[in-house]
Amino acid sequence: MSEQIKHECGIALIRLLKPLSYYQKKYGTALYGLNKLYLLMEKQHNRGQDGAGIATIKLDVQPGKRYISRHRAMGANAVAEIFEYVQNKFAEVQKNTPELLQDTEWLKENISFTGEVLMGHLRYGTHGxxxxxxxxxxxxxxxxxxxxxxxxxxxNMTNVDELLEQLFELGQHPKERTDTVTVLEKIGHFLDTENQELFDKYKADGFSNEAISHQIAEHLDVASILRRSAKTWDGGYTISGILGHGDAFVMRDPAGIRPAFYYHDDEIVIVTSERPAIQTAFNVPLESVKEIKPGHALIVKKNGRVTEEQFREPEVQKSCSFERIYFSRGSDASVYRERKQLGRLLCPQILGAIDNDLKNTVFSFIPNTAEVAFYGMVEGIHKYVKQYQRDTLLNRADRISDKELEEVLNIAPRVEKIAIKDVKLRTFITQDADRGEMVAHVYDTTYGLIKRGTDNLVVLDDSIVRGTTLKQSILKILDRLGPKKVIVVSSAPQIRYPDCYGIDMSRMGEFVAFEAAISLLRETGKEAVIEEVYQNCLESQKLGNKQVKNYVQQIYNQFTDQQISDRIAKIITPKEIQTEVQVIYQTLDNLHKAIPDHLGDWYFSGNYPTPGGNKVVNKAFMNWMEGKNQRAY
Incomplete structure (x- = not known):
């Protein structure tokens, strides 16, 4: 993507099902779990570069001994910093008494982070x-x-205010108005309730207080706690949790918006946000890694029993398609296939835009995440070439000359690396004019490949959100090459609506598609539609969540996709360049053909999978109308 956007965080959960001595004996280290946690987090580094954290819990620790350890760090190198901090605890032992590194009982009793339940998190901060x-x-x-x-x-939860109000009614006083605090306190409240109910039950049965603690640990109903906690949640979520005595869980929202994959055998249970992390770290085949079902939680009891239990009624699955287009690593086999298919399906539109003139067209892509879709597009062009050659040679009535035959057989797409990401500019540039000049040089180009005034240049991007980098940098640089026409192709459809489930796309004014639709409304004398939508959004605030519709869709319904694409091309074209610019977007139909199992497309279609989504999009439009530059939830 030419414009980086922050997005979903990453999780990793490990439960060692054997004593630490087992791993010491089999794998030669008592740090097996920590080593694997590090690998899982590094293999998901793409999911969070603002910060990271880990926590571990030791099982069956004597009273008075610390059993929970946690460490967090900020910045792009947070994972390395965290594990260096942890490693230093063992380095001292290695230096002075190396034989103790083989003594798993001593390590567990004396060194933090030597637990059987391990949790990791990678953070991309979307707001705040x-x-x-x-x-x-x-x-x-x-x-x-x-x-x-x-x-x-x-x-991300869309109904934080409602959830906070529920906590107030329970008598709690949360310290912050954030979804993280509300989730923590909601689960915590019902964890307390479950504890108290079991305590009262076993107390009535005559158990001593010490015995009651053991009974509670054994009989806590984690699924019941999650059912009661998540009853009114509206949002997209994968949440991992560990209880102090060792029970662990990972829960996934009813529409399956956020991803969660797991693997377990008789030694270990692993849960991550991305499947390849598990495959790589544990060398297991693709078919052995499963997805947690929507509305279900994978629960690992302290005794090692693993179950997948429903805590909310599953809804129509709307897994995030942006995961497949951009966020998830392309090393996942299905993600790789889907991205290639996105590229292939664009070929008819591209060929139409260049009038099938492959001789005078160069194909390229904008690094780096569009590369796989580009391979698919090139394969699609090759398929067209083969069909053209076949039809030309088979359907000729007369004898073809050697020269004509050579020309037909030599037709092939001209594939080149044109755009090169050169440098990440530092933010010490403060003046707007200077910053604009610097941004223009974020990308560089390969010279001497384009025939001036003759060649078309097709550049594939995986999505276009704001269009600012195209306007301020890429198109200016490509114009220097002198192409007759630049065709910017997006393997994703037009991004029209805010996301409220984890991606940092929450303000209407940030979308070039919205800017295009508004400018068309004003140009065609349909400004009344803008005010009508605003009034509908205002009125919708009086309605319950389930009654609210997405009124912002009316803004786009006035025009065809092609009209909006053509206006986007005008908006992103710098005034000073000579080259004609055309923009081609993926269609929604083709998106669903390429990614049939991940139908979450609300940022493209406006069809939100939860009631809170409609409320958020209307609020985002109201904020835009009122000049408020803030999130809508």
Whole structure:
């Protein structure tokens, strides 16, 4: 993507099902779990570069001994910093008494982070503060082991105010108005309730207080706690949690918006946000890694029992398609295939835009995440060439000359690397004029490949959000090559609506498609539509969540996709360039053909998978109308 946007966080959860001595004996290290956690987090580094954190819990620790460890760090190198911090604890032992590194009982009793339950989190901050306090995991601590709670997640809730009000009604006083705090406290409340109910039950049965603690740890109904906690949540979420005595869970929202993959055998249970992380770190085949079903939680009891239990009624699955287009690593086999198919399906539109003139067209892409879709597009062009050659040679009535035959057989797409990402500019440039000049040089180009005034240049991007980098940098640089026409192709459809489930796209004015639709309304004398939509959005605030519709769709319904694409081309074309610019977007139909199992497309279609989504999009439009540059949830 030419414009980086921040997005979903990443999670990793490991439960070692054997004693630490087992891993010491089999794998030669008591740090097996920590080593694997590091690998899982590094293999998902693309999911968070604002910060990271880990937490571990030791099982069956004697009273008075610390059993929960946590460390968090900020910045792009947070994962390395965290594990260097942890490694230093063992380095001292290695230096002075190396034989103790083989003594798993001593390590567990004396060195932190030597636990059997391990959690990791990678953070991309979509909004608000970016501080160490914002980094997961979060702790809710208590002297009762079974009331301790550690959570981390990849989630955004659309109804935070409603959830906070529920906490107030319960008598709580949350310290912050954030979805993380509301989730932590909501689960924590019902964890406390479950503990108290079990305590009262076993107390009535005559158990001693010490015996009751063991009974609670054994009989806590994690699924029931999650059912009661998540009853009114509206959002996209994958949330991992560990209870102080060792029960662990990972829960996934009812529409399956956020991803969650898992693997388990008799030694270990692993859950991550991306499948290839598990495949690489544990060398397991693709078919052995499963997805947690929407509305279900994978639960690992302290005794090692693994179940997948429903906590909310599953809805029509609307897994995030942006995961497949851009966010998830292309090393996932299905993601790779889907991205190639996105490129292939664009070929008819591209060939139409260049009048099938392959001789005078150069194909390229904007690094780096569009590369796989580009391979698919090139394969599609090759398929067209083969069909053209076949039809030309088979359907000729007369004998073809050697020269004509050579020309037909030599037809092939001209594939070149034109755009090169050169440097990440530093933010010490403060004046707008200077910053604009610097941004123009973020990308460089390869000279001498384009025939001036003759060649078309097709450049593939995986999505176009704001269009600013295209306008300020890429198109200016490509214009220097002198192409007759530049065709910017997006492997994703037009991004028209805000996301409220994890991606940093929450303000209407940031979308070039919205800017295009508004300018067309004003130009064609349909400004009344803007005010009508605004009034509908205002009125919708009086309605319950389930009654609210997405009124912003009316803005786009006035025009065809092609009209909006043509206006986007005008908007992103710098005034000073000579080259004609055309923009081609993926169609929604082709998106669903390429990615049939991930139908979440609300940022393209406006069809939100939860009631809160409609409320958010209307609020985002109201904010735009009122000049408020703030998130809508």
């Amino acid at each position: 503060k970016n501080s160490i306090e914002s980094c997961h995991p979060f702790l809710r601590q208590n002297n009762w082991m079974t009331r301790n709670l550690v959570i981390s997640g990849n989630f």
